[in-house]
Amino acid sequence: MARNEFLFAWMMVVTLLLMVILAVTAVFVWKSGLLSGQVPLVEATSESGSSPQNIDVTGTEPLLKATDSFNAQIFCLDPSTFLLVPENRTIPGAIHLMGRVMNVLEALRATPSSPSLQPAVPPEIQFRTAFFDRDNRTIYIDLVNVPESWQSADPLQVGACLYAIVHTLSSLGSEFQFTRFLIDGREPGISPGGFLLSEVFSPSEDWIGGQANPSG
Known part of the structure; x- marks a missing residue:
């Protein structure tokens, strides 16, 4: 017993x-958030860097409404000057804010409505996902690889692409003041066109060459 x-x-x-x-x-x-799919996994290689997080979609002052389409300034390339020109676009909505950010990023690769402009982001640049670090007001853009053409690309082409992304995101709101790039979830150690991708990027007026066009 x-x-x-x-x-x-x-x-x-x-x-x-x-x-x-x-x-x-x-x-x-x-x-x-693994069950909801809102927070993709990222392997950070920096010991001091903070972990990216999704922005709170349910905040008191969300940047964009949940499912509505919205207007955004998409920075395009003026090939005659290699400067960026913002073009107003209507962007499809999405349930989560990072989904709407991804829609904005995809719009960077689309053909501008103005025939004098061209996409600053080439089609071989693919966006994997996006993260947001609220404390540092930094948005992380995760790229799918980096095209081999960038290894020998003109610095103006690479710079225009990077800063088109930076300016487009910063125009969405004051929360997106800084941009960092990842490649397949890792901090990159490459410098295409002389631009070290692991650095923090912020808007630079040196790359801006015009005013926004009417909505397309």
């Missing part, structure tokens, strides 16, 4: 431990 009671007590202890482990795991998964 005593042996049976001991086995029963032992099984109860093991069962309780398993329940605690499952509960802790469930809470971690829920808080990390």
Whole structure:
């Protein structure tokens, strides 16, 4: 009898431990957003860098409404000057703010409505996802690889592409003041066109050459 009671007590202890482990795991998964797909995983290589986080879509003053289309300034390239010109575009809405940011990024690769302009971001540049670090007002743009053409590209072409992204994002709101680039979830160590991609980018008027055009 005593042996049976001991086995029963032992099984109860093991069962309780398993329940605690499952509960802790469930809470971690829920808080990390893995089930919702809102927070993609990123492997950070910087020991001092802060972890990117999604912006709070339910904040008191969201940048953009949840599913409405919205207007955004998409910075395009004037090939005659290699300067950036903002063009007003209507962008499709999305459920989550980072989804709407991704729609803005994709618009950078689209053909401008003005025949005198061209996309500053070439089609071979693909956007994997985006993250937001609220504390540092920094948005992380995760690229899918970097085209080989960038290894020997003109610095003006690379710079125009990078700063078109930076200016387009910063025009969405004061929260997006700084931009950092990742490649496949990692901090890059390359410098296409002489631009070190691991650095923090912020808007620079040196790249701006015109005023916004009417909505296309």
